[in-house]
Structures are given as structure tokens and as C-alpha cells.
Amino acid sequence: MAAVSGWLRRAWDHDLAWSFRRSPVTILAALLTLACVGGALFAPWIAPHNPFDSATLNLSDGFSPPAWTAQGSAKYLLGTDDQGRDVLSTIMYGARISLGVGLAAVLFSALLGVSLGLLSGYLGGRLDAFIMRVADIQLSFPAILIALLIDGVARVALPHALHDELAIYVLVLAIGVSGWVQYARTVRGSTLVEKNKEYVQAARVIGRHPLAIMLRHVLPNVMGPVLVIATIHIATAIITEATLSFLGVGVPPTQPSLGTLVRIGNDFLISGEWWITLFPGLALVVLVLSVNLLGDWLRDALNPKLR
Amino acid sequence: MSAPLLEVKDLRVEFPTRRGTLVAVDGVSFAIDPGEVLGVVGESGAGKSLTGMAIIGLLEPPGRIAAGEIRLEGERIDKLPPERMRRIRGRRIGAIFQDPLTSLNPLYTIGDQLVETILTHLDVDKAQARSRALKLLAEVGIPAPEGRVDHYPHQFSGGMRQRVVIALALAAEPRLIVADEPTTALDVSIQAQIIALLKRLARDHGVAVMLITHDMGVIAETADRVAVMYAGRLAELGPVREVIHEPRHPYTAGLMGSIPKIGILQRHARLVQIDGAMPRLNAIPPGCAFNPRCPKRFARCTTERPELLTVGNARASCWLYADERR
Amino acid sequence: MSADNGPLVRLIEVGRDFDVSRPWLNRVLEGASRQLLRAVEDVSFEVAKGETLALVGESGCGKSTVARLIVGLYALSRGRIEFDGMDLAAPGTEAPALRRRMQMIFQDPYASLNPRWRVRDIVAEPIRVLGLSATPEAERERVAELLRQVGLAPEDGEKYPHEFSGGQRQRISIARALSGNPEFLVCDEPTSALDVSVQAQILNLMTDLQERLGLTYLFISHNLAVVSHIADRVGVMYLGRMVELAEAERLFAAPRHPYTRMLMDAIPDLQMTGKARTPVAGEVPNPLAPPTGCAFHPRCPHANDRCRAERPALLGPETGAVACHAVAEKRI
Numbered sequence: 001m002a003a004v005s006g007w008l009r010r011a012w013d014h015d016l017a018w019s020f021r022r023s024p025v026t027i028l029a030a031l032l033t034l035a036c037v038g039g040a041l042f043a044p045w046i047a048p049h050n051p052f053d054s055a056t057l058n059l060s061d062g063f064s065p066p067a068w069t070a071q072g073s074a075k076y077l078l079g080t081d082d083q084g085r086d087v088l089s090t091i092m093y094g095a096r097i098s099l100g101v102g103l104a105a106v107l108f109s110a111l112l113g114v115s116l117g118l119l120s121g122y123l124g125g126r127l128d129a130f131i132m133r134v135a136d137i138q139l140s141f142p143a144i145l146i147a148l149l150i151d152g153v154a155r156v157a158l159p160h161a162l163h164d165e166l167a168i169y170v171l172v173l174a175i176g177v178s179g180w181v182q183y184a185r186t187v188r189g190s191t192l193v194e195k196n197k198e199y200v201q202a203a204r205v206i207g208r209h210p211l212a213i214m215l216r217h218v219l220p221n222v223m224g225p226v227l228v229i230a231t232i233h234i235a236t237a238i239i240t241e242a243t244l245s246f247l248g249v250g251v252p253p254t255q256p257s258l259g260t261l262v263r264i265g266n267d268f269l270i271s272g273e274w275w276i277t278l279f280p281g282l283a284l285v286v287l288v289l290s291v292n293l294l295g296d297w298l299r300d301a302l303n304p305k306l307r
Numbered sequence: 308m309s310a311p312l313l314e315v316k317d318l319r320v321e322f323p324t325r326r327g328t329l330v331a332v333d334g335v336s337f338a339i340d341p342g343e344v345l346g347v348v349g350e351s352g353a354g355k356s357l358t359g360m361a362i363i364g365l366l367e368p369p370g371r372i373a374a375g376e377i378r379l380e381g382e383r384i385d386k387l388p389p390e391r392m393r394r395i396r397g398r399r400i401g402a403i404f405q406d407p408l409t410s411l412n413p414l415y416t417i418g419d420q421l422v423e424t425i426l427t428h429l430d431v432d433k434a435q436a437r438s439r440a441l442k443l444l445a446e447v448g449i450p451a452p453e454g455r456v457d458h459y460p461h462q463f464s465g466g467m468r469q470r471v472v473i474a475l476a477l478a479a480e481p482r483l484i485v486a487d488e489p490t491t492a493l494d495v496s497i498q499a500q501i502i503a504l505l506k507r508l509a510r511d512h513g514v515a516v517m518l519i520t521h522d523m524g525v526i527a528e529t530a531d532r533v534a535v536m537y538a539g540r541l542a543e544l545g546p547v548r549e550v551i552h553e554p555r556h557p558y559t560a561g562l563m564g565s566i567p568k569i570g571i572l573q574r575h576a577r578l579v580q581i582d583g584a585m586p587r588l589n590a591i592p593p594g595c596a597f598n599p600r601c602p603k604r605f606a607r608c609t610t611e612r613p614e615l616l617t618v619g620n621a622r623a624s625c626w627l628y629a630d631e632r633r
Numbered sequence: 634m635s636a637d638n639g640p641l642v643r644l645i646e647v648g649r650d651f652d653v654s655r656p657w658l659n660r661v662l663e664g665a666s667r668q669l670l671r672a673v674e675d676v677s678f679e680v681a682k683g684e685t686l687a688l689v690g691e692s693g694c695g696k697s698t699v700a701r702l703i704v705g706l707y708a709l710s711r712g713r714i715e716f717d718g719m720d721l722a723a724p725g726t727e728a729p730a731l732r733r734r735m736q737m738i739f740q741d742p743y744a745s746l747n748p749r750w751r752v753r754d755i756v757a758e759p760i761r762v763l764g765l766s767a768t769p770e771a772e773r774e775r776v777a778e779l780l781r782q783v784g785l786a787p788e789d790g791e792k793y794p795h796e797f798s799g800g801q802r803q804r805i806s807i808a809r810a811l812s813g814n815p816e817f818l819v820c821d822e823p824t825s826a827l828d829v830s831v832q833a834q835i836l837n838l839m840t841d842l843q844e845r846l847g848l849t850y851l852f853i854s855h856n857l858a859v860v861s862h863i864a865d866r867v868g869v870m871y872l873g874r875m876v877e878l879a880e881a882e883r884l885f886a887a888p889r890h891p892y893t894r895m896l897m898d899a900i901p902d903l904q905m906t907g908k909a910r911t912p913v914a915g916e917v918p919n920p921l922a923p924p925t926g927c928a929f930h931p932r933c934p935h936a937n938d939r940c941r942a943e944r945p946a947l948l949g950p951e952t953g954a955v956a957c958h959a960v961a962e963k964r965i
Contacts (some may be wrong), residue, residue, distance in 0.1 A: 018325065198745035202809065205704045205737045206759045207729065220749040350828035351799075408854065464916050494691040495855060497916060499899040521828065524901025565833030567858040568903055569885050577840065578833040578862065584798050585828075 019301040029293035036287045042094035048077065049093045051085035058084045063268075066275050079275040082268065087275060090261055092281045097257035098284070101171055102238040109237075110175030110230050113183025118222070120184065121191025122214050132188070134183045143178040147240060150174035151249050166254045171250055174242050189219055190222035224302060231295035235288040242284055258284045310381065312336035312515050313362070313483055318375035318385075319359050320366065322537075322588075329588040331357050331370070333539040336615070341482065344509055344516040344545065346530030348523060350562075352585050354539040355519045359485045361385070362517070363402050382481070398428040401476030401514075404490035407468035410475075411460040415472050417444075418456035421478055428479035442475040446511075448504060466497035473504065477512060484509070487519045502528050509602040523566055527551055535559050538586055538596035540612075547619025555623035558597045595626070601626060639718050640679035641849050642703065642735075648711035649673040649698055653921070659774045671921055672698045674873045676712075679951055680817075685843065687851040687864035688883075689896070691858055694803060694870040695851045695916055700854045701850065716817070733763060736810040740822035742802035746794040752805055753790030756780065760812035784838060785820040800831035804838065811842070817849045825861060857900055861885055862908055869893045872920060872928040879953045889955045891933045891965070903914070927958065935959040 020026055035235050039046070050056055062084040065072045072079060078087040120128040138146065154170040155163055163170070194200060195218065203213045242259030244250035246266075256264065258280050265277025320332035332354040349355045360366050362377055364384065377385040384395060396402070404410050412420060418531045421440035431439070433621065437456075444452035447470040460468055476484050486505065490498040506529050509516050518530055525601065526533050526547060533550050535543040535558070543556040554560040564579025583600040586592060592599055598608040605626070613624040635846055654660060654667040655860070673695040674729040680686045688696040703714055705721070713899045714721045716731045734757070739745040746755055756776050759765075766772035784803040794802055803823060810818055824832040840863065843850060854860050862880070867884045869892065877890040888894045901943035915932040920926055926943050930936040939958050947956040961964045 055735075198739035198741055199747040202737065202739065202745055202757070202806075203707055203747075204706060206762050207732060208758075208762060208811070217747055217750075221747070310810055332864045350830060405879070464917050494917065495857075496691060496895060496899045499901070500914075502901070522901070524903050527903050534958055562859075565830045565834070566903065567833075567856075567862045567902065569861045569897075571859050576862070577837050580833040581830045584800060584831065 014303050020297065021201065023297060024112055025293060025298040029290040029297070032286055032290035036095060036283070036290065038100065039092050040099045043089075043092040043096050047086075047089040048075075049086040049089045049215075051090045051093060060084070063273055065273075066279075078279045079273075081265065081276045082273075085229050087279050090256065091280050093207040093257065094256050094258045094261050094280060095254055095287065096294060097168075098241060098252055098259070098287070101168060101175070101241045101251070102234050104172045104181070105175035105237040105241070105292055106230050106233050108172060109179040110183055110226060112176065113180035114219075114223075114226060116180065117184035117187030118214050118219060121188040122195055122210065122218060131184065135184055139179075139181055143175075143236075144240060144243060146178035147171075148249060149243060150177060151251075156250075160250065164254070167250075167252045169206050171241060171244065172246075175237050178240070179233055179237065182233070183226060186225050186229060187222050190214050190225065191218055194218050223237070228295060228299040228302060231290060231298055235291040235295065238284070238288055238291075258287075303305065312340040312341045312380060313517070314376075315358075315362070316376045316378075318358065318361060318377065319373045320354070320361050320370060321369045321373040324369075329593075330373075331347065331539050332361065333540075333586055334375070335536070335541050336375075337534050337541065337544055339483065339515050339517060341515055342509070342513050343531045344506070344518055345520045346526035346533040347517060348521065348526050348533055349536035349537060350521055350585055352538070352588070353536040355536050356487055358534070358536070359517060359519045360486050363400055363447070363485050364396055364544040365402075368488065371489075377569065394428075395524070397424060398479045399482050401479070401481035401484040403472050403484060403486040403489045405468075405491050407465060409462070409494070410472045411468060413460050416457045416459055417463075421456075421471075421475060421565075424475055424478040440478070443477060444464050444471070446477075447471070447474045447627070449474075458500055465493055466500065469493060469497075469501055470504065471502075473508065476510060477514070480512070481514060483515045483517065485517045485519070488521070489518070490525060491520065491522070498525070505529060523551070535562070538591055540596055541615060541624060543621060543623045544615065545623075549619070549621050555618045555621055556597075556625050557601045557603050557627075557629065559623075561600075594626070595597050640648045641682045642680040642774060642851070643715040644699070644703070644712065645677050645715070646677075646712040647673060647676045647699070647709060647714060648700060649695075649707055650710045658728070659881060668921060671873055671923075673702065676870075676875050677947070678868055678875065678878055680849060680851055682816075682849055683843075685852055685863055686867040687852040687854060687860040687867045689860055689867060689871070690870035691855055691896075691917060693872070693920055695873040696870050697821055699878050700737070700821045700851065704735060704925075705732055706902075713920055721876055726873075728821060733813060735817040735819065736813060736815040737819045737821065738803075738810050738823045742799040742806065742826060745799075746802055746807050746809075746856050747795055750793075752792055752794065752797075753788065753804060755794070756790070756808045756812050757849060758866075759809065763813050765813070774814065774837055776808075779812050780805075782811070784844070790934055798826050798831075803827065803831075803835055807842070808833075811846070815848075817848065817851070819851045819853075821853045822855070823852075825854065825856065828873070839863065848919055857885075857896060867895070872917065872923055874928065874956065875947055876929070876956045877954065878947065878951065879955075880948075883953060889960050889965075890957050891935055891959070892929050909916075927956075933959075935965050937964075 019067045026112045047067055061076065061080055062082050064080045066079045067074050067077045080086055081090065081148060116131050120131040151170060158166065200217055203217050213215050213222050241257060242262065245257050246261030246263045248263065251260060253260060261280035262277050262284065265280060316336050318332055318335045319330065322329040322331055335358060337345065347355045347358065357370065360373050366372065371386050376383055379395065379399060384392065397442045410416065418440055421443065422433065422436045425436040425439055426433070441452050441456060449455055449467060449470055463471065489505065490501050493501060493619065495615060502525055505516065508514070518567045520526060532545060532546045533547045534541055535550065535556065537558050543550055543554065543559045550559060551563060554563055561581040562578060565581065567578060581600050586596060594609045594611055595613050598604045601608065607626045613626050615622045615624045649672050651670040651672055652667065653670045653963050655665060672780065676699060688699060698707065700869065702709060709722060716735065719731060721728050721731055731885050753776050756779055757772055758911055760772055760775060765774055776790055780787050780789055785804055794805070797805065827835060836859065842848060852860065852863055864881045866880050867879060868875050871892050877884065877893045884893065888897050918928070918931065924931050925941060927940045927945050930940040933940065944957045945956045945961065947954050948961060949955060
């Protein structure tokens with residue numbers, strides 16, 4: 001117990017925590033992120049309604065405006081959509097998908113990018129040249145296009161029913177593949193620097209296998225910037241997924257993400273039911289903005305030159 | 308007896324950090340006469356570079372001069388506004404730093420950089436500035452300067468680049484040059500050339516030099532007087548022969564003993580070593596900063612910080628030399 | 634098994650080239666040819682068991698490359714290296730076993746320890762890789778013993794490198810090098826980055842360890858004064874070649890090669906004997922375009938036509954050899 005409290009005290013005192021405490025914007029961003037993540041994670045338990053249980057849906061409650069307007073009711077805080085689904089609940093469930101896809105894509109991206117960057121930087125030679133050329137070629141395409149490409153290929157290749165089931169995984173793959181390059185380049189650069197340091201040479205003299213050196217010696221020392229990239233990448237991944245869903249090529253409508261919700265609600269914007277698209281859009285903005293701000297803070301806090 | 312060119316009195320340089328204020332230079336006082344070479348020697352962390360930076364006015368914030376005075380030809384320069392300091396820097400004080408690669412702007416020819424410095428500080432026209440630049444390059448030993456004046460820094464070798472840096476420092480005819488480890492990054496044979504050059508130029512131009520280095524050998528060859536620094540304080544100050552051959556402060560004695568010298572000791576004999584290490588700035592012991600490592604310490608050393616006491620021609624901050632009466 | 638009266642380490646006409654050509658595409662477009670940097674050329678010497686051989690020279694002379702060739706960080710371009718009578722490059726399982734008997738200490742105390750590893754893991758790495766300790770307790774005891782041997786405390790094993798000073802980090806490097814029980818230590822400028830008083834501590838430590846553990850050292854340095862303290866024999870290198878190889882006493886009392894004399898002259902005179910020194914002219918030439926004949930001839934006051942045309946060979950026994958025409962012709 002004393003060990004834990006000692007660790008907590010040291011963590012509180014640590015440079016990162018101190019920098020965090022100094023910035024009200026960062027604290028706000030962290031709280032908002034926590035709220036979004038919490039809401040998404042515990043949606044099945046804390047959402048006021050279950051928007052996917054058709055039994056609870058009441059079509060007559062459809063198109064009900066937010067609670068604070070004249071015709072609204074406290075039962076549906078942010079109003080309902082055309083099918084009587086509570087907007088707040090759909091946002092919470094939608095955030096689940098958005099965050100889930102975003103995090104999974106970033107994890108995939110990071111794993112792929114860090115591995116390729118490490119191999120490229122450490123082994124050098126033709127492998128390095130090949131990987132970097134592939135990276136360069138990929139960078140000449142916008143990320144969305146890459147994701148669209150993979151998604152399109154999957155759609156054509158898989159039978160329709162299977163595609164719907166695997167849509168989320170395909171999406172994760174698509175966004176993941178579209179984003180690995182920045183990790184690979186950063187890690188490769190750091191690896192090139194670390195490779196020439198004497199502790200790596202010492203490990204070679206001791207006789208360690210190159211793979212062991214890469215994983216146990218080099219990797220821990222190049223991971224720093226990866227964390228920053230990943231945090232900012234989460235925001236990008238969520239936006240990419242939202243864009244794809246908005247375009248109709250993302251998640252299937254049975255599991256709507258925030259992007260899907262914005263698209264669905266868009267159709268009703270003209271007829272005056274503004275809340276159906278606005279609130280999911282706002283939720284998306286708040287989520288992405290807070291994650292971005294957190295990433296910004298992390299990047300500056302970890303930058304030794306700014307300290 | 309002419310007035311000193313540079314006078315430093317009780318200089319104190321501090322670094323406020325979130326864990327408290329670190330005192331990097333604590334109450335250092337010395338003077339440099341016109342035309343003399345003062346060596347400032349010490350190991351890493353002793354504060355010698357910071358002293359030099361404070362004098363030139365290039366202390367990086369949050370470091371700041373917290374107390375004391377610096378006077379150049381009688382005029383105070385430690386509290387000047389940046390614009391005034393900029394004019395003094397270069398015109399009356401020249402600077403030479405350790406790394407010739409980063410001391411020169413890689414995007415401009417050395418001719419451009421020399422002419423720019425000359426034009427900034429001296430009242431001459433471009434043609435005169437250029438001919439002055441060529442003369443300086445010849446003086447510092449660049450062969451065939453007309454052919455090389457329009458070359459870029461990367462086209463010179465390390466030793467040649469340092470010569471160009473010396474030329475730059477001399478360009479505006481300063482009275483004082485602060486040289487911070489000017490030979491450390493150079494090969495041994497080049498070091499010898501640069502040291503000889505500095506000595507000759509100082510003599511020919513009547514320029515005083517504050518030579519900051521960790522290398523006692525360079526001091527022995529070049530300096531008239533030497534100041535030994537330890538943990539931000541002055542340990543000893545005196546004529547170079549005396550300090551080297553008859554060090555008064557136990558730290559100086561230990562330092563001289565630990566330097567390997569050819570032919571003095573038997574091979575495989577042990578070098579004199581001072582146990583322990585220089586204290587970190589946030590852990591300087593009370594009393595004399597050297598006392599935990601000092602073979603000659605006694606009670607007073609652990610409680611009272613020694614002043615700079617006179618011992619013959621030199622001065623040492625060590626209670627061994629206090630009068631019995633005190 | 635081992636040649637008892639032979640040298641521990643033997644280099645025979647060792648050479649190493651580095652390809653510093655521009656990238657392929659640039660070469661094709663510019664019509665440029667390949668550029669080969671001969672970092673080490675025709676170097677031969679022996680190190681006897683228990684002795685300290687120093688390699689000195691200025692930057693670019695190839696001494697660090699020789700060190701790395703011996704421990705296997707670089708592959709040989711030419712020549713042969715034998716350890717205990719056996720060729721290190723011979724195919725088969727001999728080489729790894731031979732390599733385990735040598736270790737290396739590096740120059741930069743700040744880069745030679747992995748900043749993310751604890752000291753005990755750093756020191757224990759060779760033990761683990763070589764499987765020298767049977768149990769974790771035995772390993773922990775061995776690490777504690779090693780730390781004590783280099784003047785640190787066993788508790789220091791729990792700390793990270795950044796908590797130590799430069800001198801202490803170098804001690805940790807030495808502990809790591811010793812943990813595999815090597816016989817031969819290659820030391821690449823181990824004290825060049827340290828303050829003078831710390832250097833004295835480390836040099837004393839290394840001398841003590843050599844006596845106690847019967848180690849053989851190859852000591853690389855650019856500082857002749859340091860070398861005069863620690864070396865039994867000294868090899869002087871210039872532009873990738875060995876120009877003089879002699880017993881330390883003899884070399885320092887009467888250096889023969891003009892470059893050695895120049896190096897000795899360049900050492901600042903701490904005794905202040907007032908002896909006039911003539912700083913030598915010129916700088917080390919570009920290794921990509923070395924001078925013809927003897928590489929030192931542009932800076933040598935004794936160079937003649939033969940020096941400009943013909944490269945001198947290293948003539949003489951291991952205790953006193955010089956590569957200089959002027960010496961061979963008894964002109965100096």
C-alpha cells in the first residue's frame with residue numbers, strides 16, 4: 001500500500017503531471033475525453049434508452065425535439081429521430097462504434113508502422129529502400145482515398161452478407177493501412193539514430209541476435225514520439241471513419257457510428273428537424289477536439305527542448 | 308599600474324527551476340589587465356562557461372545574473388539593455404566558442420561574415436572592410452586568402468574553420484576576447500597550432516584573452532594568470548607558474564596530480580586521484596564546497612565558506628591560509 | 634588447445650574499406666565513380682597475454698576502426714585476425730566461443746548504456762546471454778560483486794543510468810564488460826569524455842583490475858600522456874596505417890617516426906620547461922585522396938623524392954618498428 005501511494009506521489013510530482021496541472025485547457029480536454037469515453041464505454045448501462053431494441057421504440061414519439069424546447073419532453077433529452085430513437089442514446093452507442101473503430105485502427109496502424117519502421121531503420125539496405133518507397137508512394141494518395149480503395153475492394157470481393165458482418169473489421173483495416181506511414185517514418189528516423197549509439201554496439205559485441213536488439217534495446221527508446229502520434233491519430237481515425245460512414249461506405253446502418261448519424265440526420269435538416277444531425281455532429285467535434293488538444297499537450301510536454 | 312580592462316566582482320549567476328533556485332556561479336571575483344591572458348580552468352559543472360557567457364551577455368534564460376558587477380574599462384556592462392550590449396559585444400568583446408562548425412553560418416561565405424562584422428562595428432566602407440578581412444585571414448594563417456575568402460564554411464577543415472572564427476573575433480578590434488574551449492574539438496596537432504596563434508595575436512593586437520578550458524596544458528602554454536573554479540566558486544587565482552608548480556588549494560593540488568604527464572611517473576604507477584565527484588549544484592555542502600573530498604579539511608571547513616585569502620603571489624579560498632588570529 | 638607462448642591477439646595485414654559512394658541514382662546521373670575509403674590498410678601487430686597495447690593517432694587515423702574490426706562490429710575487407718592462435722573469420726562454431734573471451738568499453742559514457750534499462754540488467758546482460766549463472770540468486774550476487782569491484786554499491790543496480798555521473802557510468806560499462814569473464818578488453822578512448830580527476834580514478838581502476846584479473850588491454854586513445862601511464866607498447870597510426878610500434882619507454886624517450894615526434898611536440902608542456910615548440914604545419918589530408926607514397930610526406934620536414942613515390946613498410950620487431958624511409962636510410 002505504501003508502495004502504491006509512494007508511486008502515486010512520485011507520479012503526481014513528475015514533470016508530465018506538473019505540466020498537465022498547469023494547463024486548464026488540457027485539464028478540460030482530458031475531462032471531456034473521459035466523459036466521451038465513459039459515456040461510450042458504459043452506454044449499455046447508462047444510456048436512457050436502447051435505440052436498437054425495436055420493442056421499446058415508439059414511432060409516435062418520432063421527431064420529438066429536444067427537451068428544452070416547447071414540444072420536447074424530458075424523456076428524450078436531445079429529441080428523437082424519425083423512428084422514435086432517442087438521440088442522446090444513439091449518440092452514446094454511436095460514440096462506441098466511432099471510438100472502437102478509431103482505437104482499433106490506430107492500434108493496427110501503430111503496430112504495422114512501428115514494426116516496419118524498426119526493421120527498415122535497423123536492417124537498412126534494400127529492405128529499407130523498398131519499405132520507404134512504398135511509404136512514399138502511399139503518401140502521394142490522400143488517406144481517405146486509400147481507405148476507400150480498400151473498402152471498395154472488400155465490397156467487391158466479399159459476398160454481400162459476409163461484407164456486412166465484416167464491415168467493421170474491413171474499416172479498421174482500411175483506416176489502419178492508410179495511416180501506418182507516419183509511424184514508420186518517425187520510428188525509422190529514431191532507429192537510425194539509436195542504431196549508432198554505443199549501447200547498441202555493446203549489445204552486438206555481447207553477441208545478441210539482431211531481433212533481440214531491435215525489440216529489447218532499440219524499441220523502448222524510440223517509442224516516445226509514437227505515443228504522441230497515436231493520440232493525434234485517434235482523432236484523425238475517428239474523423240476518417242465518420243467521413244466514410246457519412247459517404248455511406250463505412251459502418252453498416254445497423255451499427256451506426258457518429259458519422260452515420262450525421263448522414264441520416266442530414267436528410268431531415270431541410271425539413272427543420274435540426275437536432276437529429278446537429279447533436280451527433282457536435283458530439284463528434286467535441287470528441288475529436290478534446291483528443292487533439294490532449295495530443296498537443298502530450299507532444300509539447302514530452303518535448304525536452306521546450307521544458 | 309594601469310586600470311584593469313575587465314573587473315568582475317562577486318558575480319552570481321542563478322537558474323530558477325521549479326525545484327528551487329540553482330546557483331551556478333557563486334560570488335566570483337577577478338580582474339583582467341589589458342593585454343593579459345587569464346585562464347579560467349575547471350571541470351565540467353564548475354561554472355566557467357557560464358561566467359564567460361555572463362560577461363559576453365549571452366546567458367540563456369532562465370539563467371540570469373542575480374548579483375555582482377561586471378565592468379569593462381570602468382563601465383558596468385552587466386545590467387545593460389540588449390541593444391547597448393549588442394554593440395559592445397563584437398566591438399569591444401570578441402568571442403570564440405568550442406565548435407567551429409556551429410560558430411559559422413553555413414549559408415554565407417566567410418568573406419561575407421567577416422565583412423558584415425567589420426561593417427557593423429567599424430566606420431569603414433565596403434572596400435576597406437574587404438581588404439581588412441583579407442588581412443585578417445592572412446594573419447590567422449589561412450594560405451592564399453584571396454582565393455578562399457569567398458568559400459563557404461563547409462569547404463574548410465576543422466582547424467581552418469577555427470582560424471576563421473578567430474579572425475571573426477578580431478575583426479572589430481576588440482579589447483577582450485572570451486574564448487570558451489577553443490581547442491577542445493580539434494586534433495592535438497591542430498590544437499598546438501591554434502594555441503600558438505592565439506598567443507601571437509593577443510600579443511600583436513594588444514588584446515586581453517579570457518581563456519576558458521578544462522585543459523591545464525593549454526593554460527600552461529598560453530596564460531599569464533589562471534583562475535581555478537570549483538562548484539561555481541573560485542578556488543585559486545594566481546600567476547600560472549605558481550598555481551601549476553605550487554598549488555595552494557588542495558583541489559588544485561589534486562587536479563595537478565591527477566593529470567597524466569609523460570616521463571614523470573613510472574608506468575603503471577597510480578595517478579593521484581581525488582575520491583568522489585564535484586557536487587551537483589543542488590547539493591553543495593555547507594562551508595567549503597570541496598571539504599568532503601579534501602584530505603586536509605578540519606572543523607572550520609565544514610561550517611564556514613572560505614574567502615579568497617592571499618598566499619604569496621596568489622590567492623586561494625582555503626582556511627589553511629587564514630591567519631592564526633582569525 | 635591454446636598456444637601458450639603465442640600472442641593472445643594477432644592482426645595480419647588487416648584492412649577495411651568503407652563504400653562512401655553517392656547513392657546509385659546520383660552516380661548514374663553524374664557519371665561519378667564509386668568512392669572507397671580505406672580506413673585501415675595493411676595493419677599488423679600482436680598483443681601478448683597480460684600486456685597493454687595502446688593505439689594512438691588523431692581523428693581519422695583508423696584506430697577506432699581497428700578496435701571494431703577486432704570485436705567483430707565491422708567485417709574485415711582484407712587480412713586476418715587471430716585470437717589465441719585461431720582465425721576469427723574461420724567458418725564453424727569456433728568464432729563465437731572465441732568472441733566471448735573479448736569485450737569492449739566505449740568512449741561516450743552517455744551513449745554506451747541503454748537509458749531505459751536498469752543498471753543491474755545492463756551489467757547482467759552478458760551473464761544472461763552466455764548463460765553463466767545457474768540461478769537468479771547467483772546472477773544477482775555476481776552483479777553485486779561486479780558493482781563492488783568497480784567501486785559502486787550493489788544498491789546502484791536498481792537505478793537508471795541517468796542518475797549517475799559520467800565517471801560512474803564508465804564504471805558501469807566496465808562492470809558490464811567484465812561480467813562475461815573476458816580475457817581481452819578493447820577500450821576505445823574510455824576516458825576521453827571524462828574530466829581529468831575522474832579520468833585518474835578510471836585509469837587507476839583499470840590498472841587495478843588488470844593486475845587482479847590478469848586482463849589484456851588494447852587501449853585506443855588520442856592522448857599520449859594518458860597512454861604513457863597505462864601502456865606497455867604503443868602503436869602510432871596515421872591515415873589508416875601503422876607508422877611506428879614500440880615499447881612505451883622507448884617510444885616516449887626517443888620517438889623515431891617524424892609523425893610521432895610531431896605528436897610528442899604537440900603535447901602542451903605542463904612542466905613549462907620553456908622549451909620552444911615548433912607546431913607542425915598542415916592538417917591530416919583527406920582520406921579519400923591520400924598523398925602518394927608516404928602519407929605523411931606533405932607535412933614531413935625530412936621528405937625526399939623516394940618518400941613522395943614509394944610507401945614505406947613497417948620495418949622492425951614488435952618492440953621497435955618504424956615505417957619511414959628517412960629512418961631506414963639513417964637520415965634522421
